[in-house]
Amino acid sequence: ACALLDGRVTMTSFEDSRRFAPDMVAMLDRITLRLDGNIPARFDQMHVETTVTLKNGSGHTARCDGPRGRWGSPPISEAEHLVKVRDCLAIRLDGDSAEDVVSLARRFDELSAADIVRLMTLLARPA
Numbered sequence: 001a002c003a004l005l006d007g008r009v010t011m012t013s014f015e016d017s018r019r020f021a022p023d024m025v026a027m028l029d030r031i032t033l034r035l036d037g038n039i040p041a042r043f044d045q046m047h048v049e050t051t052v053t054l055k056n057g058s059g060h061t062a063r064c065d066g067p068r069g070r071w072g073s074p075p076i077s078e079a080e081h082l083v084k085v086r087d088c089l090a091i092r093l094d095g096d097s098a099e100d101v102v103s104l105a106r107r108f109d110e111l112s113a114a115d116i117v118r119l120m121t122l123l124a125r126p127a
Contacts, residue, residue: 001027004052010087044072097122 002013005023012018039046043066051061069076076084082102089098104111104119111119 001031011091092125093122097125 001024002009002018005027006013018024036049047063047065049061049063051059053059066073068080085102086098089101093101101119101122104115104122108119
């Protein structure tokens with residue numbers, strides 16, 4: 001529902017404020033979930049198929065064999081990875097602190113003891 005309404009799914013998509021927003025409630029009422037017993041229950045073989053029927057009656061189906069960049073598939077680009085990292089960090093950190101974490105993590109193998117303390121301090125901030 002978030003993917004259809006917002007064009008993407010982020011960490012905030014799972015917050016109660018988004019889940020119980022009027023447009024989300026209305027969309028969820030229009031979704032039918034059906035378990036397909038023909039889809040293997042093994043992570044490396046399972047998939048999801050989604051069909052959307054528009055008001056004009058036309059249908060569109062898409063299949064997802066797993067998250068992009070999963071093990072055994074081509075990796076996501078560094079730019080895509082950083083979008084995901086920043087989205088996750090934004091739950092607890094302001095923009096400058098998140099960028100400090102990204103900067104420190106990018107050169108983790110070269111960090112001094114003081115840099116490691118800085119990184120751990122940033123990551124240990126209470127919510």
